[in-house]
Amino acid sequence: MLRDITLGQYYQTDSVIHRLDPRVKLVGTLLFIISLFVVNQFPVYLVVLVFLGSVIALSHVPLGFMLRGMKAIAFLLILAFVCNLFLTPGDILVSFWKLRITKQGLSTAVFMAIRLSLLIVGSSLMTLTTTPNHLTDGLEKLLNPLKKIRVPVHEISMMMSIALRFIPILLEETDKIMKAQMARGADFDTGNLIQKAKALIPLLVPLFISAFRRANDLAMAMEARCYRGGDGRTKMKPLKYEKRDFAAYGLLLFYMAACAGVNILSAHLPGILSWHLG
Amino acid sequence: MKKEPAGNHKETMEIRLEHVNYIYGGDTELAVHALDDVNITLPAGQFIGLIGHTGSGKSTLVQHLNGLLKPTSGRIYCDGEDICAKDYNMKKLRQKVGLVFQYPEHQLFEADVLSDVCFGPKNLGFSKEEAEAKAKAALLQVGLSEEYFDQSPFDLSGGQKRRVAIAGVLAMDPEVLILDEPTAGLDPKGREEILNLIRKLKEERGITVVLVSHSMDDVANYVERIIVVNHGRIMFDDAPRKVFTHVEELENMGLAAPQVTYIMKALAEKGAAVDTSAITLEEAKQSILEWVKGNKA
Structure with a gap:
């Protein structure tokens, strides 16, 4: 039941996107998110869609697998859409009972829904194609300059990789504990909210205890191998840019330029193309 | 402690599996056929050993017996239903x-032993008093005296935790008791x-017991029937003595046959007239002694 969550998971396969340097993917995702929120012209999202579609096609991750992860946040999407739709003041388009839909509300809601779904698909594409270890390696390397102002970059990335590493383990453990308590007649599905919250105690107590025990074991194992943080530490597989990584940076630049170009262009064009935010 | 004579209503309890298949990860490339056309019947009152290597599907199989997992195809009947x-x-x-799972850490959560064992009967709808009576009886039966009732289950030793876990299931008065690797991580004693x-417990309660293990030595001395699982299939289902003839x-x-079987086979190869089908230490001792006496005479 818990295995259905695909958000933030890694999808094992071989593709150009999988082989890209994690730094490229991190920077790419960041630029992609910026592009989503800076543009305010509707036609630009066609450019975004084409870009995202080709990256998904290149990544060999089945679309169905990706969209399954979307189900988890469908509620959030709908909530954001409805709130924006009804609560934005402006020129009234339709009104019934106490609810009013305004022109501004409609356009904000549509923009928000598009932005959020693209944001989630875009960023989950990064986690689907990058192993957690690669991801934190890339992050550590990218944040390296911050060491000069005494940001503990290595420690942060170490914490991140440990946290990511333990998600599947804790999920599996939750599954086992649930089964052990269900075998003793526990019921996690029925009852009102308070009963359901109470039913979680027999699940959470063993889970927390096991998490602390695992953390303790891991700390011991690290200490036994003389782990002492990032200073002077070398990597077994240092990150190195390849030709394809520079090509990818080039494509990213081109994508950003295209977004900016289309945005400016459609802002100055009349008619259907000039549907914009606000 | 025995509140009712064992077996008056327990004679009929029978679990029957017919063509049970279980596949997980169904729609991805990583689909695993964990159970493959399993047909077994567990009659009331038997002491059964379920043996298989890690990943053989034995844990998956026992989780079907109490409905924690649903078969992908096939039928499971309990008392004919x-x-x-x-x-x-x-x-x-x-x-x-x-069903008692392998790690007691997965189920202990209350502040004291008695309340933890009460969890099962309370879930079944028994009142606080009834649940406590059942819990106390179960705890005493697994060998934990009253001094342990108020202790935190987390302060106990590994073996004691396991006893509390078993009591936690026993307090529900099951007719079939399944124990998944109850000896994992314990020292020989x-x-x-x-x-x-x-x-x-088996003798006092007259219940069916299924002992899941990967060690033949564990089960050889105790059970009357051994079911061997490998790659989700039932390979052997017979009396221990017969199963152990398939050493290769x-x-x-x-897997392996019990160590005594190997010793007896080695002795027989050296020309000793001993019984190679001996599976317990006691049988082996008798057989060797007879042979030694026969030699002297």
Whole structure:
């Protein structure tokens, strides 16, 4: 039941996107998110869609697998859409009972829904194609300059990789504990909210205890191998840019330029193309 | 402690599996066929050993017996009723078929031992007093005296935790008791104590016991029937003595016959007239002594 969550998971396969340097993917995702929120012209999202579609096609991750992860946040999407739709003041388009839909509300809601779904698909594409270890390696390397102002970059990335590493383990453990308590007649599905919250105690107590025990074991194992943080530490597989990584940076630049170009262009064009935010 | 004579209503309790298949990860490339056309019947009152290598599907199999997992195809009947039917009462099934998981850490959560053991009977709808009476009886039966009742389950030793976990299921008065690797992680002495306890429970309560293990030495001394699982298939299902004649096949599955069997075979190869089908230490001793006496005469 818990295995259905695909958000933030890694999808094992071989593709150009999988082989890209994690730094490229991190920077790419960041630029992609910026592009989503800076543009305010509707036609630009066609450019975004084409870009995202080709990256998904290149990544060999089945679309169905990706969209399954979307189900988890469908509620959030709908909530954001409805709130924006009804609560934005402006020129009234339709009104019934106490609810009013305004022109501004409609356009904000549509923009928000598009932005959020693209944001989630875009960023989950990064986690689907990058192993957690690669991801934190890339992050550590990218944040390296911050060491000069005494940001503990290595420690942060170490914490991140440990946290990511333990998600599947804790999920599996939750599954086992649930089964052990269900075998003793526990019921996690029925009852009102308070009963359901109470039913979680027999699940959470063993889970927390096991998490602390695992953390303790891991700390011991690290200490036994003389782990002492990032200073002077070398990597077994240092990150190195390849030709394809520079090509990818080039494509990213081109994508950003295209977004900016289309945005400016459609802002100055009349008619259907000039549907914009606000 | 025995509140009712064992077996008056327990004679009929029978679990039957027909063509049970279980596949997980169904729609991805990583689909695993964990159970492959399993057909077995567990009659009331038997002491059964379920043996298989890690990943053989034995844990998956026992989770089907109390409805924690649903077969992908096939039928499971408990007392003649199909447990996959929509209106089947799962709580009743889990009361009848008690499953103790491998790690007691996965189920202990209360502040004291007694309340933890009360969890099962309370879930079944018993009042606080009834639940406590059942819990106390179960705790005493697994060999934990009253001094332990108020202790935190987390302060106990590994073997004691396991006893509390077993009591937690026993307090629900199951008719079938399934124990998944009850001896994992215990030292030899603790292992023997738990196994002897299980035999005692079987005799005192007259219930069906399924002992899941990967060690033949663990089960050989105790059970009357051994089911061997490999790659989700039932390979052997017979009396221990007969199963252990297939030493080579067992070794190919990553299992082994009990150590005594190997010793007796080695002796026989050296020309000693001993009984190679001996599976317990006691039998082996008798057979060797007879041979030695025969030699002297």
